[in-house]
Amino acid sequence: MRAISDPNELKILTSLKQKRGYNPQNKNKIVKLQISGYKGLYAELRGENLRFFLRYSKANGKKTDRVYKGLSLSQITSSALPYDRELIAKGLDPIEEQKKARQQAAKLAEDNKKQKITFEDVYLQWKGYTQKKTLSKYDVSTEESYKALRDMNRYFHVFEKHILPSLAKTPIYSITSYHLTEIFAPLYSEHYATANKCATPLGDIFSWYERETKGEFKTPITSSFAINLRDSRKEGIGKTKNFNAPDYRALPVIFGHLNSDRYENNTSALVTQFCILTACRGQAIRKLQWENVHINEDDATGYFIIPKEDNKIKDAPKELRTVYFGSMVGALLTNLKDKQIAIAPMVKYVFPNRYRKDWAEHPKPLSENAINTFMRKTFHVNELKEGYLWKDADNEKDGLIHAHATSRACFQTWALEQKDPKTGLPRYSKELTEACLLHAKADQYKGAYDRSRVSEEELCRIKGDWEDFVFSFVFAGSEIEANPLNGIALEDLQDHEADIQRLEKQGQSIEVQEEADIQRLENEIQDIQQEGVGTNRSEKIRELRERQKAIRKMYHVIKSYRIYTHGLMQLAKAQDDFKKYGGEGLLRKLKEQKEK
Structure with missing residues (x-):
């Protein structure tokens, strides 16, 4: 029994004990006493426990008891009882109102708890989960784990730079699609590619947290979010700039400069040349390994296969990862391999990063930044010193040419403009050039109905013709x-x-x-x-x-x-x-x- 100091309660307790016939052993006996002066208010003694309750009728006429747990008589008569009588007079049930009050208090406490969970808190949890999940697939000491960690950190860096500062201190439960639209709309309109890179992890974060809370949290990325961004995305696509490429007719001269003695021992220059000769993406050439290169002994033509992890489209089939080349590239690769074996026979990369002192013992591929740096800060600087400015053919203001577009855009433009000397018809089909660029058929209907395939002979022929064109100025000058x-x-x-x-x-x-x-x-x-x-x-x-x-x-x-x-x-x-x-x-x- 709680300690009782109120004289009125002691008096009531004494009366109840006398009424029952006090016997502490008889805990099951219940004695009730109506408290005078307070209609419907009763005291009850159950064993050693004293409690008070109000007996009243509900709106449907059914009688029930409102128990006052943990309250003294003075607290009941001064506040609780008057409040309950006021509710009853209004036709309300005090017990139901008490339940509602408890629910509201619990909801308020939960809301207060949620308000303390910021987007940054959830992001850091998701980031740790993602890192652990990614690295669990690799042995931490291998090169694959290093690549995975590097790519993952780039993935985080873009998001942390453009999105996290705007959402970091915002309670995650209060984020709405409208709030996200205000952040993404200007980003999509000005930097479309960056916005796409940021939208992917944002969706992953919300989906992950929805699973973690078993559906209590609902992702704010809804259909309205996509609709609200429609205009901004269109504006951003309109502003998207392609990589800068020269007029393909100037490419033989540009290649001649890249192929000069000045860059004889420059690996970045060599990778850039091979990107142009194969019309291939830089990543595939930078990470090319000898085990994936196949050269025919008869005519030095051949092909190499891009591993899935080094291809732009990770799940692409083998035919969209096979790059064919002509006899010139085959001869260059053979010569390159002979030189490399003489220096470092165990190097697996065709173009190892020779800027590292230990490249022969611990070979690694060149970074993409190495190629971009070479083009901008070495090749263009040297050409500008000589008084030559190689710029985008369609850009009147600026646009120094980029290795990626110089290889691939020039190849496709050249191929589509070549005419058969006898008939005057296009010499190469669109499908053939797309196959050389490792592009899949664009839509599901075309892919379903168009089952045509280009032959290996056609691929080698066009690549051989392209190599002749690229080397044409070098050979003409020599002649x-x-x-x-x-x-x-x-x-x-x-x-x-x-x-x-x-x-x-x-x-x-x-x-x-x-x-x-x-x-x-x-x-x-x-x-x-x-x-x-x-x-x-x-x-x-x-x-x-x-x-x-x-x-x-x-x-x-x-x-x-x-x-x-x-x-x-x-x-x-x-x-x-x-x-x-x-x-x-x-x-x-x-x-x-x-x-x-």
Whole structure:
């Protein structure tokens, strides 16, 4: 029994004990006593426990008791009882109202607890869970775990930079789709790709916490969130810029500079060259391993397979991870392997990061930043020093060319613009160029109905033609340097070039003209052979064969001269762009970045 000090309660207790006949052993006996002066208020003694209750009728006429637990008589008569009588007078049930009050108090306490759980608290829990889950798949000492941790930290860094500061101290239960729209709308309109990168972890965080709370928390990412961002996403897509690429006609000159002796031992330059020659993504070339390279012994053509973890689309099938190449790339790879075996025979990477002192013992691939840094702070700086500005073909203001677009955009534009010299029709199909770029068929209907496949021979042929085009300025320059033309020969060559240009305007390509000239001589040879035995017959045939060789050589020289002349025109344009677009100021800016 609670301690009783109120004289009125002691008096009531004494009366109850006398009424019952006090016997502490008889705990089951209950004695009740109505308290005078307070209608409906009773005292009850059950064993040693004294309690008070109010007997009243509900709205339906049923009698019930309102028990006052833990309250003294003075507390009941001064506050609880008057309040309950007021409720009864209004037709309300004090017991039900007490339950509601307890529920409201519990809800308020829960709300107060939820208000203390900030988005940052949940984010840190989710981050720890994600790190643990990711690293559990790998042995912590392996290179795979290092890559996974690095990629994961990049994933966190973008989110922590752009989204977390706006939500960190916000209670997670109070976040709404409208609140998220205010954060994401400006980000989508200005930086569409970054917004997409941030939207993925945000959805993961909310979904994870919804599972953790067993549905008590509801994700605020709803359909209205997507609808509210519709205009911002359209605006952002409109502002999205592609990587900068040059006019593909200038690529042979640019490649010639990349292939110069200046960058002979520069791994970043070598990776950039191979990206261009294979029209491949940088990651696949940077992480290329010898075990995935296959070269045919007969003609040096071949292919390499990109592992799933190094491919842009992780679940892509094998045919969308197989890169074919022509004989030039095959020869370069063979030569590269021979040199590498002589220095470090156990290196598994085709292009190891040789900037590291221990690259032979602990080889690692180049980082993407190494390629970007080389292009911007080495190649462009050197070219600007020489007075050349290589910029985006479609960007009038700025846009230094990027390795990714220089390789892939130039390849596709070149392939789609090539015409068959005899028919004038496109030389390569769209499907063939898409296959070279490892692109899947775009939509499910096309993928369902279009079952066509391009052959390995077609892929090797187009890649071989592309390699010839990329190396064309280098080879043309070598031809002209090895066989310099005197004034008379150059004048004759220019006369032939003028005739060829006149015929080209009539729709005849230089290849068709060459074949026609060779065939005309071949017809004369056949006529002589059909005449039978005659004087000087062998001499005439020998003379015609020599003329055929001379014609082929002349056309070869004309083609080389054309390529070289066109290259000089591209160099002149790059010099004009240097003056037109402030090359000196851009050079100072890049030098400052390099010093920093």
